Amino acid sequence: GECDLAVVGGVNLALTSTGHRLLEQAGVLSPTGRCRAFSAAADGFVPGEGGAAIVLARLDDAHRADDPVLAVLRGTAVNNDGRSLSLLAPNALTQREIIVQAYRDAGVDPDSVSYVEAHGTGTALGDPVELRSLRQAFGPRADGRPRLLGSVKSNVGHLLNAAAMPGLIKVLLALGRRELPASLHHDADAADRDAEGFVVVGEHRAWTAPGPLVAGINAFGFGGTNAHAILEEAPPRPAHATEDDGPHLLTLSARSADALTAAARDLAAHLRAHPGLDEGDVCATVNTARDHGRHRLAVVSRGDLAERLAAAPATAVARSRPRLVFLLPGQGTVRPGAGRALYRSAPAFRHALDEASALIGPVCGRTLAQWCLDPDATPAEPARTEVAQPLLVAYGVALARQLRAWGVSPDAVAGHSVGEITAACVAGALTLAEAVRFAAERGRLMRDLAAPGAMAAVRCGAEALAAV
Incomplete structure (x- = not known):
């Protein structure tokens, strides 16, 4: 890769009225103050303010650093419409091309996608074009079930130059919870005919799939830039392999030699009775959860802690600490x-x-x-x-x-x-x-x-x- 760590972010703040006035003159704002994405009643979008940032790292690096992994970015792709009818006119062909390219380049089967976070501005021109490009890019699912569709713009508004960030954050949170929030103000009875194969998430619902949850995210710019990202739910954290992670140190202490022998014997019996316990976790817990008595023992183990404790390890009586x-x-x-x-x-x-x-x-x-x-x-x-x-x-x-x-x-x-x-x-x-x-x-x-x-x-x- 080009770097080991990247911070990706975007912010939109309406600090003056100029931007709102220009959008109003362009006729793209909703006169009713509602973003009705993919609805027959769609009449424009509602500007929003906000910002977000995420950290991108290689999956192996994140696991080694014990960082929380919210999702796996399987791939991205970007193109541009080039010359078009106008600044705001979408192009279904180039939208479809970038979606197809994203899955081809990433080696991801489009059939695995069960949810698409659409650009979904709630405009009478943009939404039908986006639906058409989605239907052409994905095709029917093999199991016959429709793909779920939503737009966070119905919840928080259109963040303009930072519009992709709320959709990305929404999908990250949804993947982690395996739940999808509702896209608001949608009239299910008046859905566009181009939505065949897709169902807008009109109510909060569980998100399920036969395999890992995979989502596609659309983001389209005013000037004709089209982008698509593929996110997959985070895999389970790799189990700690004690043989590979190195030896573990266990320290035990007690106020008498007999008590120390009994503590070692009891811990060995507990480990034999619970073979599934992680040896590193056991050592860390015992090392930090006991008061230090004068009679002490230390055992270095590598998957054989119970056997070493049962073998009557040598003990010592603590005196003043030697200089190191x-x-x-x-x-x-x-x-x-x-x-x-x-x-x-x-x-x-x-x-x-x-x-x-x-x-x-x-x-x-x-x-x-x-x-x-x-x-x-x-x-x-x-x-x-x-x-x-x-x-x-x-x-x-x-x-x-x-x-x-x-x-x-x-x-x-x-x-x-x-x-x-x-x-x-x-x-x-x-x-x-x-x-x-x-x-x-x-x-x-x-x-x-x-x-x-x-x-x-x-x-x-x-x-x-x-x-x-």
């Missing part, structure tokens, strides 16, 4: 794909690595996150100094942030070689932006200015090395 130091390494410690499991399961690590990647952009053709996550890269590729130095800083800071998110905070921080830059960032002496940019420039300069060479680490005493 984070030591950040230098070059030579980068392994291809080292951060994959953490990136998938640890939000603070993932966010820090993504932030560092965005701060300096691609390094040798890849972002830092891509260098960190690719298990197929050869060891020599991420070991290049211009890659390794900013990567080590980003990885170290991300790991430290994740440890802090888990409640592990150091009393001191130290670093070796480029790890000193990481340590300075973890300690708060440098911002992440300063640290990764410093490391990236340091790596670039070392590549360009230092003569090629090599370094070896020898595990032996000074006496043995002196003889070599």
